[in-house]
Amino acid sequence: MPGVLDRGVSRLNNYMKSTKFKNFDKAEYEIKLRKPRKELVAEGICDYPEHDRLNKILVNPHQDDKKVLETVIHELIHAYIWDLSETKVTRLARSIVRILSSLDIEIKFKER
Numbered sequence: 001m002p003g004v005l006d007r008g009v010s011r012l013n014n015y016m017k018s019t020k021f022k023n024f025d026k027a028e029y030e031i032k033l034r035k036p037r038k039e040l041v042a043e044g045i046c047d048y049p050e051h052d053r054l055n056k057i058l059v060n061p062h063q064d065d066k067k068v069l070e071t072v073i074h075e076l077i078h079a080y081i082w083d084l085s086e087t088k089v090t091r092l093a094r095s096i097v098r099i100l101s102s103l104d105i106e107i108k109f110k111e112r
């Protein structure tokens with residue numbers, strides 16, 4: 001029976017989920033569903049794109065699904081368009097999630 005606890009377990013399974021990609025300038029990134037350090041306060045962080053290392057994005061998985069999606073999109077925008085202002089990144093990510101939502105497109109965690 002699915003419930004709060006099962007959902008928690010499912011989130012735990014997703015805890016260290018990660019994948020890699022390269023931005024427009026071929027800087028390599030690894031994105032992980034892991035809570036950024038507490039002192040950072042943010043729900044997501046994105047490294048400045050460097051070419052001689054594996055850059056990191058961390059996204060806190062302990063948020064509702066829509067917020068996780070918005071944070072992933074937000075940090076991806078930083079990785080691809082570093083010079084875009086924080087305000088515009090925030091607006092674009094919110095806009096994408098809202099538009100997807102309005103089209104009844106929903107992205108959920110896979111239950112495992």
Ligand SMILES: [Zn+2]
Nearest residue numbers: 074078086089
């Ligand atoms: Zn940001």
